[in-house]
Amino acid sequence: MRTGLTLGKFAPFHVGHQLVIETALGEVDRLVVVVYDAHAHTRVPLDRRVSWIRALYPDVEVIRGVDGPEVTGLTPEIVEVQNDYLRGLLRGREVDAFFSSEPYGESVARALGARNRLVDSARTRRPVSGTALRAALAAMPASAAQSVSGIRSLWSRPAQLAIWAGLTLVFALATTAVVARLHLWLPRLFPVAADYPFLDALTTVMSFVAMFLMARRRTESWIYWIVVDVIGIGLYWVKDVRFISIQYVALLAMAIYGFLRWVREAPPVDEPSGTVGDTAVDGRNA
Numbered sequence: 001m002r003t004g005l006t007l008g009k010f011a012p013f014h015v016g017h018q019l020v021i022e023t024a025l026g027e028v029d030r031l032v033v034v035v036y037d038a039h040a041h042t043r044v045p046l047d048r049r050v051s052w053i054r055a056l057y058p059d060v061e062v063i064r065g066v067d068g069p070e071v072t073g074l075t076p077e078i079v080e081v082q083n084d085y086l087r088g089l090l091r092g093r094e095v096d097a098f099f100s101s102e103p104y105g106e107s108v109a110r111a112l113g114a115r116n117r118l119v120d121s122a123r124t125r126r127p128v129s130g131t132a133l134r135a136a137l138a139a140m141p142a143s144a145a146q147s148v149s150g151i152r153s154l155w156s157r158p159a160q161l162a163i164w165a166g167l168t169l170v171f172a173l174a175t176t177a178v179v180a181r182l183h184l185w186l187p188r189l190f191p192v193a194a195d196y197p198f199l200d201a202l203t204t205v206m207s208f209v210a211m212f213l214m215a216r217r218r219t220e221s222w223i224y225w226i227v228v229d230v231i232g233i234g235l236y237w238v239k240d241v242r243f244i245s246i247q248y249v250a251l252l253a254m255a256i257y258g259f260l261r262w263v264r265e266a267p268p269v270d271e272p273s274g275t276v277g278d279t280a281v282d283g284r285n286a
Contacts, residue, residue, distance in 0.1 A: 004028035005114070006099040007065070007086070010035055010049045011042040012133060016101065016126045020119045021057060024099040027117070031057075034089055036065040063089050074104060083111035155219050164220075168202075168209050175201035199235050203228045222259035229255055 004024040010017055024031050033053055037046045050062050069081050086108065097117045098109040109116035120126055156164070180197040182190040194200055210224035229252035236245040 001030055002028040002096045003030045003032065003094060004097045004099055004117075005032045005034070005090075005095045005112070007034035007108075008036065009038045009042055010053065011038075011044040013049065013052045014126075014128050014133060016120070016123070016128045018056075019126045020099050020101060021053075021060070023119045024097070024117070025057070025060070028097060030061070031059075032061045032063060032090070032093065032095070033057075034063045034065050034086065036068050038065075038068065038070070040070050065089055074107075079104070079107050083108060087111065154217065156213075161220060164209060164213070168205055168224075172198070172202040172205045175205055195239070196235060199231055203231050203235070219259070219262045222255055222262060225255040226252065226259065 004027065006020050006024055008017065021031070021033065035046065035050050035053065039046075046064060046066065050064055053060060053062050065085075068085050071078050071081060090112075095112045095114040097115040098105055098112060099117045099119055100108070101119050101121045101123070105116045105118055108114075123129060155161075176198045179194050179201050183193045206224045206228050210221045210228065213221035213224065229248045232248035233245050233252065236242070236248065
């Protein structure tokens with residue numbers, strides 16, 4: 001059985017990485033992918049990068065490179081430190097071919113007694129590089145870069161918040177006008193007039209807006225849910241539907257928890273996206 005190996009930080013994971021992995025999968029029976037932690041060089045959590053590869057390539061063995069050496073370069077001393085660390089991660093696994101698109105491939109292959117298999121080292125098939133990606137990501141606003149920088153949620157900008165609040169109020173007022181007249185238009189279905197048409201309409205509209213914002217990973221979506229739950233607690237209590245009111249208390253607790261968790265993850269609205277590194281330790285960006 002032929003075993004192949006490739007490695008990198010995969011932050012962000014790009015089509016060049018895919019080419020290396022898929023080339024290896026076509027040439028070996030078993031592929032091992034080492035994902036370096038390299039927390040000093042990227043904000044993307046290691047587990048997330050590992051999950052990307054496992055999701056795309058479920059048959060690949062992924063090894064988490066935790067607490068690896070942070071020194072970079074191709075000097076003999078640094079190369080030896082890196083190769084010793086790699087051999088420790090492999091724990092005696094025999095490697096027949098090392099796949100990469102980088103100059104360090106020769107030294108790694110030699111250290112492992114494997115064949116050095118270069119894949120698109122000239123970047124002609126997949127013209128992408130970690131340096132170019134880092135420059136592009138640094139120039140992006142946080143809203144554009146968040147999906148590759150590992151940030152799961154973010155705040156909308158003040159102008160967007162104001163627009164959504166305004167639209168919510170407009171649609172709530174329009175819905176109120178309809179709800180207040182349903183007993184007149186459809187007396188068989190709604191024989192009694194709504195007691196609190198505005199609050200009913202407001203919570204309905206806010207729930208739709210909250211779902212839409214949540215689908216876009218906007219942190220303020222939880223504020224909408226919190227308001228909906230607070231209104232629901234009082235509204236159903238007054239209507240003597242106490243069980244539903246208590247249910248809204250539980251929903252309120254969950255909404256507060258979700259809000260606090262997303263606040264910790266989301267950057268301030270004016271925070272730049274930062275640089276997301278793609279070059280792994282000792283220049284490895286496979």
